[in-house]
Amino acid sequence: MGIHSVLLLSSTLIALSRASTVDDATKYSKENVKDIDADLLKLAAIPSISSLPEHARDIVAASEWLIEKLKAAGLENVKLLPTKAQPSVYAEWLRATGAPTVLIYGHYDVQPVDPLELWDTPPFEPKVDRKDKMLFNGRGVSDDKGGLLQPIHAVEAYLKTSKQLPVNVKFLLEGQEEIGSPNLAELLQEHKDLLRADIALSADGGQISPKHSGIALGLRGAVAFEVEAQTVDVDLHSGMKGGSVQNPIHALAQFIDNLHAPNGSVKVEGFYRGVQERTAEDIADAAAYPFDEEAEMKSLGALGPHGEDGYTTLERRWLRPTLEVVGIWGGFTGTGIKTIVPSKATAKISCRLVPDQDPVEVLEALRAHTKSHAPPQTRLTFRKLPFHAQPYLMPRDTVANRAATKVLKEHFEGPFFYREGGSIPALALMKEHLGIWCTSFGFGLSTDNLHSPNERYMVSMWDKGREAWIKLLHEMSVLGSGQEEQAEPDMSTVLKDEL
Amino acid sequence: MGIHSVLLLSSTLIALSRASTVDDATKYSKENVKDIDADLLKLAAIPSISSLPEHARDIVAASEWLIEKLKAAGLENVKLLPTKAQPSVYAEWLRATGAPTVLIYGHYDVQPVDPLELWDTPPFEPKVDRKDKMLFNGRGVSDDKGGLLQPIHAVEAYLKTSKQLPVNVKFLLEGQEEIGSPNLAELLQEHKDLLRADIALSADGGQISPKHSGIALGLRGAVAFEVEAQTVDVDLHSGMKGGSVQNPIHALAQFIDNLHAPNGSVKVEGFYRGVQERTAEDIADAAAYPFDEEAEMKSLGALGPHGEDGYTTLERRWLRPTLEVVGIWGGFTGTGIKTIVPSKATAKISCRLVPDQDPVEVLEALRAHTKSHAPPQTRLTFRKLPFHAQPYLMPRDTVANRAATKVLKEHFEGPFFYREGGSIPALALMKEHLGIWCTSFGFGLSTDNLHSPNERYMVSMWDKGREAWIKLLHEMSVLGSGQEEQAEPDMSTVLKDEL
Numbered sequence: 001m002g003i004h005s006v007l008l009l010s011s012t013l014i015a016l017s018r019a020s021t022v023d024d025a026t027k028y029s030k031e032n033v034k035d036i037d038a039d040l041l042k043l044a045a046i047p048s049i050s051s052l053p054e055h056a057r058d059i060v061a062a063s064e065w066l067i068e069k070l071k072a073a074g075l076e077n078v079k080l081l082p083t084k085a086q087p088s089v090y091a092e093w094l095r096a097t098g099a100p101t102v103l104i105y106g107h108y109d110v111q112p113v114d115p116l117e118l119w120d121t122p123p124f125e126p127k128v129d130r131k132d133k134m135l136f137n138g139r140g141v142s143d144d145k146g147g148l149l150q151p152i153h154a155v156e157a158y159l160k161t162s163k164q165l166p167v168n169v170k171f172l173l174e175g176q177e178e179i180g181s182p183n184l185a186e187l188l189q190e191h192k193d194l195l196r197a198d199i200a201l202s203a204d205g206g207q208i209s210p211k212h213s214g215i216a217l218g219l220r221g222a223v224a225f226e227v228e229a230q231t232v233d234v235d236l237h238s239g240m241k242g243g244s245v246q247n248p249i250h251a252l253a254q255f256i257d258n259l260h261a262p263n264g265s266v267k268v269e270g271f272y273r274g275v276q277e278r279t280a281e282d283i284a285d286a287a288a289y290p291f292d293e294e295a296e297m298k299s300l301g302a303l304g305p306h307g308e309d310g311y312t313t314l315e316r317r318w319l320r321p322t323l324e325v326v327g328i329w330g331g332f333t334g335t336g337i338k339t340i341v342p343s344k345a346t347a348k349i350s351c352r353l354v355p356d357q358d359p360v361e362v363l364e365a366l367r368a369h370t371k372s373h374a375p376p377q378t379r380l381t382f383r384k385l386p387f388h389a390q391p392y393l394m395p396r397d398t399v400a401n402r403a404a405t406k407v408l409k410e411h412f413e414g415p416f417f418y419r420e421g422g423s424i425p426a427l428a429l430m431k432e433h434l435g436i437w438c439t440s441f442g443f444g445l446s447t448d449n450l451h452s453p454n455e456r457y458m459v460s461m462w463d464k465g466r467e468a469w470i471k472l473l474h475e476m477s478v479l480g481s482g483q484e485e486q487a488e489p490d491m492s493t494v495l496k497d498e499l
Numbered sequence: 500m501g502i503h504s505v506l507l508l509s510s511t512l513i514a515l516s517r518a519s520t521v522d523d524a525t526k527y528s529k530e531n532v533k534d535i536d537a538d539l540l541k542l543a544a545i546p547s548i549s550s551l552p553e554h555a556r557d558i559v560a561a562s563e564w565l566i567e568k569l570k571a572a573g574l575e576n577v578k579l580l581p582t583k584a585q586p587s588v589y590a591e592w593l594r595a596t597g598a599p600t601v602l603i604y605g606h607y608d609v610q611p612v613d614p615l616e617l618w619d620t621p622p623f624e625p626k627v628d629r630k631d632k633m634l635f636n637g638r639g640v641s642d643d644k645g646g647l648l649q650p651i652h653a654v655e656a657y658l659k660t661s662k663q664l665p666v667n668v669k670f671l672l673e674g675q676e677e678i679g680s681p682n683l684a685e686l687l688q689e690h691k692d693l694l695r696a697d698i699a700l701s702a703d704g705g706q707i708s709p710k711h712s713g714i715a716l717g718l719r720g721a722v723a724f725e726v727e728a729q730t731v732d733v734d735l736h737s738g739m740k741g742g743s744v745q746n747p748i749h750a751l752a753q754f755i756d757n758l759h760a761p762n763g764s765v766k767v768e769g770f771y772r773g774v775q776e777r778t779a780e781d782i783a784d785a786a787a788y789p790f791d792e793e794a795e796m797k798s799l800g801a802l803g804p805h806g807e808d809g810y811t812t813l814e815r816r817w818l819r820p821t822l823e824v825v826g827i828w829g830g831f832t833g834t835g836i837k838t839i840v841p842s843k844a845t846a847k848i849s850c851r852l853v854p855d856q857d858p859v860e861v862l863e864a865l866r867a868h869t870k871s872h873a874p875p876q877t878r879l880t881f882r883k884l885p886f887h888a889q890p891y892l893m894p895r896d897t898v899a900n901r902a903a904t905k906v907l908k909e910h911f912e913g914p915f916f917y918r919e920g921g922s923i924p925a926l927a928l929m930k931e932h933l934g935i936w937c938t939s940f941g942f943g944l945s946t947d948n949l950h951s952p953n954e955r956y957m958v959s960m961w962d963k964g965r966e967a968w969i970k971l972l973h974e975m976s977v978l979g980s981g982q983e984e985q986a987e988p989d990m991s992t993v994l995k996d997e998l
Contacts, residue, residue, distance in 0.1 A: 051835035112837055118733060179835055220738055224836045233800030234617060237950040239719055239921025242851055243821030244812045245796075246805040249846070250759065250824060256752035297744075301732030301842075303876040306745040313743045322742030325749060326839050331826035332847060336550040336678055337723045337886045338611055339849055339921075340825050340950055343800075347748070348831060350838055352741055377802040387836045422738025422838075451736040451839055 021166065025157035025470045036153050036466070037128050039069060040457075043108070043145045044126035044138045050086055050109035050179045059086045059175050062108045066173055067091075073152055074159030075171065081191055083183035086175030090194065093155065094168045099477050100399075101168040103197035105426050105438065106148025106204055107177030110140035111451045118453035134459040142448035142457040147203040148173055150443065150462070154469035166477035170197055174426065177204065180222065180387030181425040188433035199400050199476065200430050203469075205420075205440030206448075210460060212290045213412035215401055216440045218318070218419035219427055221353035221391035223363045224326075226383040227255065227370055230344040235331070238339040245341060246377035249330045252345040254375045259323055259349075264308040266323045266351075270365035274356040278319050286314040289416050299447070318419035321362075322352045348385065352421065355391045363388075390428035393419075400439035403475035407468050441472060520665065524656035524969045535652050535965070536627050538568060539956075542607070542644045543625035543637045549585055549608035549678045558585045558674050561607045565672055566590075572651055573658030574670065580690055582682035585674030589693065592654065593667045598976050599898075600667035602696035604925050604937065605647025605703055606676030609639035610950045617952035633958040641947035641956040646702040647672055649942065649961070653968035665976035669696055673925065676703065679721065679886035680924040687932035698899050698975065699929050702968075704919075704939030705947075709959060711789045712911035714900055715939045717817070717918035718926055720852035720890035722862045723825075725882040726754065726869055729843040734830070737838040744840060745876035748829050751844040753874045758822055758848075763807040765822045765850075769864035773855040777818050785813040788915050798946070817918035820861075821851045847884065851920060854890045889927035892918075899938035902974035906967050940971060 029036065048062035049055040063080060066089045070078045075091035086109060094101070113123040121127060126138025136146065151171075158165050172195060174184060188195060208214045231246040261267045293313050297304055307316040316322075330345025332338035351366070353359055363384060370382040395401075396417060408415045420440070427438045443465030449455045528535065547561035548554040562579060565588045569577045574590035585608060593600070612622040620626060625637025635645065650670070657664050671694060673683060687694060707713045730745040760766045792812050796803055806815040815821075829844025831837035850865070852858055862883060869881040894900075895916060907914045919939070926937045942964030948954045 051837060052833060112831070112833060114831070114833070115734075178838075222738070222838070224838075231801060231805075234948065234951045234953075235614075236799065237921060238821075238823050238825060238849055239721070239851055239919065240816065240945055240949070241799070242816070242823045242849075242920060243819055244804055244806045244815040245799060245801045247823050249827050250755060253752040253755035253824070253827075256749060257756040260749065300735065300740070300744060302730060302744045303878070305743055306730075306876040307743045316743040317739065317741070320742055322737075324737050324741045324746050324840055325752070325830065326737060326837060326841065327830035327832045328748050328752075328844060329828045329832040331824065332611070332613070333826045333828040334551060334611060334613070337847060337849060337884045338550060338825060338950070339677075339721070339723075339886070341823055342825065345827060348836060350737055350741075350836060352738055377805040379802070385836045387838070420738065421741060422736060446739055449733065450739070451837070452733045454733075 021158060021162040022470055022474045024161035025154065026467055028161045029153060029157040029466050029470065033463070039153070040136060040141060040146055040149055040462070041126050041128060043149065044140045045124055047124045047139070048109050048175065049112050050176050051112055059109060063087055063089050063175055066108055069152060070171065073156035075155065081187055083176070083187050085183055088175065088187055089171070089173040091171040092169065093159070093165050096165055096168045096477070099167045100198040101170065101196070102473070102476055103170045103172060103195060103200040103430070103434070103436070104151045105172050105200060105202045105430070107144045107174045108148060109175045109178050110143070110145070111178050113139050113453070115453065120454055123455070128459065130459055136457040136459065136462065137454065139455050142444040142455055143450045144177070144204040146457045146462055147205070147442045147444060150465040151203050151469045153466050154473060157470060158473070166474045169473070170195060177424065177426065180224070180389060181429065182386045182388070184426055185429050185433060188429055192433065195434055197434065197436060200434070200436045200438035201400060201472070202424065202427060202438050202440045203442055204424055205442030206444035206446065207412065207461065208290060208414065208416060209445065210458060211413055212416065213408040213414040214416045214418050215404055216420040217396060217417055218355065218393040219391065220321070220421055220423050221357065221359050221428070222350060222387055222389040222423040223353065223359045224348065224350040224385035224387035225363065225366060226346055226348050226385055227252070228344055228346045228381040228383070229255065230379045230381070231377055232341065232343045235340040235343050238341050242341050246375070247341050248345040248378065249342060251375040251378040252328070252330065252347055255373060255380065256325055256347060258373065266321065268323070268365055268369040271321065271362060273361060274358060275321060276355050278315060282319055285417050286312060286318065289314060289418050317421035319354055321354050321357060324350055326350050350387060352423065353391045355393045357391060359388055359390060389423035389425035390432070392428040392431070394437045398437055398439065399479050400476065403472055403479050404439055404441055406475055407471045410471070411464050411468060441469070443468070520657065520661040521969055521973045523660035524653065525966055527660045528652060528656040528965050528969065532962070538652070539635060539640060539645055539648055539961070540625050540627060542648065543639045544623055546623045546638070547608050547674065548611050549675050550611055558608060562586055562588050562674055565607055568651060569670065572655035574654065580686055582675070582686050584682055587674060587686055588670070588672040590670040591668065592658070592664050595664055595667045595976070598666045599697040600669065600695070601972070601975055602669045602671060602694060602699040602929070602933070602935070603650045604671050604699060604701045604929070605650070606643045606673045607647060608674045608677050609642070609644070610677050612638050612952070614952065619953055622954070627958065629958055635956040635958065635961065636953065638954050641943040641954055642949045643676070643703040645956045645961055646704070646941045646943060649964040650702050650968045652965050653972060656969060657972070665973045668972070669694060676923065676925065679723070679888060680928065681885045681887070683925055684928050684932060687928055691932065694933055696933065696935060699933070699935045699937035700899060700971070701923065701926060701937050701939045702941055703923055704941030705943035705945065706911065706960065707789060707913070707915060708944065709957060710912055711915065712907040712913040713915045713917050714903055715919040716895060716916055717854065717892040718890065719820070719920055719922050720856065720858050720927070721849060721886055721888040721922040722852065722858045723847065723849040723884035723886035724862065724865060725845055725847050725884055726751070727843055727845045727880040727882070728754065729878045729880070730876055731840065731842045734839040734842050737840050741840050745874070746840050747844040747877065748841060750874035750877040751827070751829065751846055754872060754879065755824055755846060757872065765820065767822070767864055767868040770820065770861060772860060773857060774820060775854050777814060781818055784916050785811060785817065788813060788917055816920035818853055820853050820856060823849055825849050849886060851922065852890045854892045856890060858887055858889060888922035888924035889931070891927040891930070893936045897936055897938065898978050899936070899975065902971055902978050903938055903940055905974055906970045909970070910963050910967060940968070942967070
């Protein structure tokens with residue numbers, strides 16, 4: 001037997017022994033599903049809303065809960081990584097000598113819940129129904145408390161059965177994703193050595209449908225700002241002064257109405273600088289993606305699609321930058337009527353960006369536009385908001401994408417390659433500061449009412465996701481030889497992306 | 500001595516005796532100024548905000564306080580006149596046999612106080628400073644609690660000194676003026692006989708400046724409505740769906756921006772139907788009126804005047820109808836950012852109307868406009884708000900205007916004839932249901948921050964107003980021969996208005 005045969009045999013044995021650890025872990029996770037469900041209900045009951053200062057203590061409570069959970073799962077060196085604001089939670093298990101190191105990302109903060117009256121159940125009294133509806137309900141059950149618990153439970157299942165993991169694992173669970181991770185760059189820079197890994201996986205992702213899986217190659221970037229229009233010092237009597245001074249709501253409406261051209265494009269000089277034109281591959285991805293536009297518009301309650309002329313709905317979401325007013329207020333908003341000319345009105349605006357727009361440049365273009373487009377007799381004030389994300393676009397062919405492809409094929413049709421319309425600053429930041437691409441591996445669905453009332457998570461996706469994570473960690477040890485450069489080229493069946 | 504001489508002598512004696520009662524009443528009111536001030540502080544401390552349901556009990560408290568005050572002042576038949584909502588307070592003194600009967604109108608409800616943070620002192624902890632600033636501070640001290648207490652204190656001063664009044668008096672103090680007196684028409688109709696009078700005087704008026712007096716011949720009418728724009732059933736993730744469905748704030752901004760033409764006129768079909776063209780007399784009134792536009796714009800903090808092209812600032816306020824968005828809200832309005840495409844946005848809009856616009860017709864025009872001007876993929880809902888006032892324009896030459904002219908000349912320059920930009924539904928309603936014109940006789944100033952934070956009332960106007968009311972009641976008995984038709988034509992030195 002030559003040395004090659006010995007190596008081959010040894011590698012096969014390792015693969016076999018690993019396969020049995022997968023089965024053991026999967027069995028364990030099935031047997032302990034009650035405790036596993038209870039974990040999600042406990043974590044989702046903590047109202048860790050990062051955007052509202054009054055919930056600062058809940059952010060702390062959620063991070064503390066995670067620390068205890070990670071310790072109980074068998075992870076080591078579990079600790080808080082503080083920032084100027086919401087801390088991240090770190091944990092590791094580094095005893096898989098010679099195996100690659102995987103950094104797993106997730107976030108434990110959640111979106112606000114207003115309008116509260118539209119929730120069918122209290123958002124922070126989460127429930128699970130495994131009998132009829134097969135749903136979890138509550139803020140964060142999908143985004144991303146359900147998501148981040150899946151790899152924790154996968155790791156726990158390995159450590160409670162085989163006492164070891166197929167790969168080295170580091171967790172980075174942050175508490176400010178929903179406000180745009182303002183302190184994450186600093187944190188990554190500070191803990192560069194601690195967080196060093198071969199590959200990153202994000203547990204903050206989703207699948208296309210209960211039937212179709214996907215791998216998101218890109219995410220839109222984001223910036224956000226506020227514009228305040230002021231015309232007089234204090235609210236005036238609308239009878240005494242009405243019709244003779246500028247009304248700041250009229251002025252702000254005019255400003256907003258002029259932000260888009262009639263063809264739906266953003267009418268701000270310099271806004272589109274750097275935007276990549278769609279490629280034949282982009283068009284093919286969008287065409288292949290399973291998507292029933294009419295059914296979706298119906299489910300959203302929309303009268304029809306609306307956006308930039310010349311692009312399909314998926315292209316508008318994946319490939320085009322947007323500008324959306326996310327909130328507006330001014331004057332009297334109580335019951336009945338107050339007869340005033342208000343003194344000011346304010347709009348919160350967020351933009352989604354695509355490669356290769358530069359968020360800093362776009363924000364400057366918006367600031368300049370605001371400065372030069374004040375309506376008559378109006379003072380406009382521009383205020384940057386702390387939401388900033390670089391657009392992200394990764395190669396199709398990476399070890400993690402190949403491992404994910406293999407695992408997803410076992411559970412779903414696909415995977416289809418696509419782009420996310422949303423922004424997760426962490427992905428671009430991990431590339432920038434740690435030098436690694438990050439594959440999203442999550443099981444939320446677009447029908448989960450993310451960021452909306454009645455957020456939910458399908459029990460089937462919650463269970464499948466955990467099993468998929470167990471398999472993925474195993475596949476990473478088989479396919480992942482540590483560094484991207486060492487990936488075997490003949491295993492790639494997908495086309496190379498332009499990056 | 501012929502019969503004419505006897506009559507002349509007797510009439511002179513009556514006038515002399517009356518003059519001495521004026522002096523006694525004036526003296527009494529000066530000596531009791533501490534108690535008089537205390538009354539305003541007590542009444543203004545009750546937060547009787549008619550537009551906010553949570554203040555319903557304060558409306559009751561204010562009406563009860565007034566009942567006790569009117570009784571203490573010596574008025575008779577003091578009682579509540581209930582309506583479906585806020586009640587009116589009625590009181591009378593009808594022992595001046597042969598003298599005319601004067602109906603005195605005022606309102607005890609006040610505007611909301613938000614934004615609370617702009618108040619220098621708590622709005623319902625009113626204060627008076629008779630040493631330095633010579634001001635009352637607090638919500639309602641000018642509009643209209645200060646105003647309605649002046650005739651009550653004038654009546655009290657007569658009844659405590661001469662034990663009689665020069666005229667018969669009825670008070671009608673309502674509790675829903677600030678929400679547009681929705682139930683006043685019904686109340687006037689129901690109590691037509693009780694409220695019958697020869698002349699009406701409104702204590703809800705103002706003067707031009709501490710130096711210049713005026714008599715308002717007209718008031719603008721008003722209607723109000725809400726427009727809600729909805730594009731999707733619930734708030735959506737601005738990343739996942741942003742750019743591919745209509746945003747209701749964009750849609751509402753477009754709707755609002757299209758409500759005015761570039762020349763400042765209201766772009767709603769039928770809106771201007773019936774609007775009287777300005778007359779030479781209107782132009783002369785506006786030109787004669789003491790008004791420093793530049794100083795006023797500066798005091799308001801406005802960059803300059805703004806409105807309908809082709810009209811001066813005073814003409815815009817007196818003679819032209821307006822459309823103002825008084826409040827707007829939609830999407831996320833908390834601290835920071837929430838990355839959504841909101842599902843809906845709402846604007847509250849009020850219009851001021853001029854003779855001979857018909858509020859019902861104008862509202863129908865606005866409803867039709869809303870129906871036919873929905874932006875793409877947007878559902879617009881139109882909701883009438885309970886604020887409805889007929890525009891009002893009275894003749895220049897009436898007994899009350901002549902009496903008011905005489906009294907005002909003793910204290911101020913003027914009076915100048917002008918129009919109010921605001922709306923007091925009561926005036927048109929009293930003409931409609933009781934058949935009498937109403938002269939406004941109040942002492943608030945446009946610098947009193949009516950409907951704004953830091954409402955105030957000048958102590959000098961508070962004191963002068965009370966003295967003027969004492970004199971006015973006397974003059975009404977000298978000049979008023981009961982019915983308008985009996986007015987002596989040779990006393991009129993002012994031009995007849997077109998009505």
